Each structure stands twice: as structure tokens, then as C-alpha cells.
Amino acid sequence: MPGGSSLYKSGTGMWMWVAHRTTGVAVFFFLLIHVTDTALVRVSPEAYNQVIGLYKNPFMGLVESGLVAAIIFHALNGLRIISVDVWEWANRHQNRLAWAVWILWIIAMAGFLPRHLGHVFGGE
Amino acid sequence: MSAPAVVPPRFRRPPHSRIHTEKWAWLFMRASGALLIVLIFTHLFVNLMTGNGISAIDFGFVAGKWANPLWKWWDAAMLVLAMIHGTNGMRLLVNDYARTRWVRRTLKSALAAAFTLVVVLGSLVIFTFDPCPEGAAATDLNAAVCASITHTATTSEAP
């Protein structure tokens, strides 16, 4: 970061940190819900199928897309955090790595979204 | 004066404990994160990208996956690692934002309770799963899995 006086102070690093935190919290709460809905397989096949059916409606299809977007971002940015911590070169090129995170995120979402939304909206 | 050199970050949370809990927590976040990438990305790919994705998920789908012990252990590992990682992450947020000791304690107790409940419930569900419960409509079950189970049952009966 040439000329930057701080790694934080509303630079890229701070926004990546905010996004990392937000996505971590969102995924944590989803995990609590997701274990509970899966637990319905122990109640009865009907109960599970009924509730999992809710995930297949268009609105939930969009919510799921958001959650997948969140976890993929959190995972890629987590790798950036790890490498910045342990690897001198990565530490000096944090901003370049932040770009890499977003580019890889776009590629992953481009692979995921058409297929998932096709299942949700295409009705197959 | 020349620009200050960028010093590699050192861990800097107030050291509350004697046994370097925070250091291990820091390390765990990184180690579990690396493992979770493999566990979660595979989970998402197999469940949402292959076959008919979300449309194909129902009781029979779960029965099919958990017929294989590999997927049981895969899901159990994901459950435990993600819950420790996520709960510890939430603990860091509580440390950062909760202002009074009372709020901090209450939130941490809630986290501990949620952690215990979800890990116990999730593990029980995985390892006590019955793919062919009695009285269920045959159309809701995984025919192949149930056929292989009755098959083993009858063959093991015949001595």
C-alpha cells in the first residue's frame, strides 16, 4: 500500500475485515438452522421432506444463493488472512490479494448461480 | 524520517489466561478454516451442483448419502469443526462489542449452550439415523437402501 499510513483506517483491509465478520456471523446462524432442519430426518421422512421443500421455493433459492456467496467469500478471504499472517510476500501485497479474493469469488459464483437458480426457477 | 517498516502482525488480544488459550484459539481458527474449505466446498458441490441439485434433496437423498460411512464422518467432522470455529468467532465478537461484564457473560453462556445443543443434536442425528423407519410411506424412502438392508437382514438370519 504505497503511501498508506495504516493498514486499517477505512482502507481495503478494513472493508475486507467488515465483510469477513458479517459473513462469518451470517453463516454461523445459518448453521444453527441447518442442523435443526436436518435433524427432522430423525422425526419422520414426511416432516423432513416438507421442511426441506421450503428451501426449494424461489425466495429461499435466493437466500441460499446469498449464503453460498457469503461462505465462498469468507473462505477465500480466510485464505487471504492466513497467508498474510504466515507469508511475508502476502503481507506486503494484501491489496493485490484482496483483488484475487473478489476475482475468485466472481468465478465461483459464475459457476454456481446459473446451475442453482436453474434448479430453483427451472423447476427440474 | 523514513516510512515505518511494516512489522509482521503479532497476536495482540489481552492475555487473560495462563495456558495461552488465545494463541491456540488463533491457531485453531486458521487450521480449521483450511480444513473447512475442503469439507464445505465438497458438501456444497455434491449437494447443490451434481444431479438435480437442491431439487433432488429429500429424505431418500439423505438416506443414500448416509448409507456410506464416509459421508457420515464427513458431515460429523464438518459439524464439529464449523461449530467450534463459528462459536469461537462469535466469542471474539462478544469480546469486541459487549460492554459490560454481565452482557459478556450472558452472551457467552448462550454461545456455550447453543454449541452444546447443536453438536449433540447433530451427532445423534447422524449416528442414530434410521433410513427405513417403520410406518413411513414407501414413496418417501430410498428403495435401493431399504432393499439392501432387508437383504442383509434376511441373509444374516439364515444360518
Ligand code: HEM
Ligand atoms: C470455509 C472455510 C473457512 C475459512 C477458511 C475460515 C477462515 C477464518 C479465519 C482465518 C478467521 C479469522 C480468525 C481470527 O480473527 O483469529 C475466521 C473468523 C470467523 N469465522 Fe471463519 N472460516 C471458514 C468457515 C467458517 C464457518 C463455516 C463459520 C460459521 C459457522 C465461520 C465463522 C467465523 C466467524 C464468526 C469468525 C469471526 C470473525 C471475526 O472475528 O471478525 N467461518 N474465519
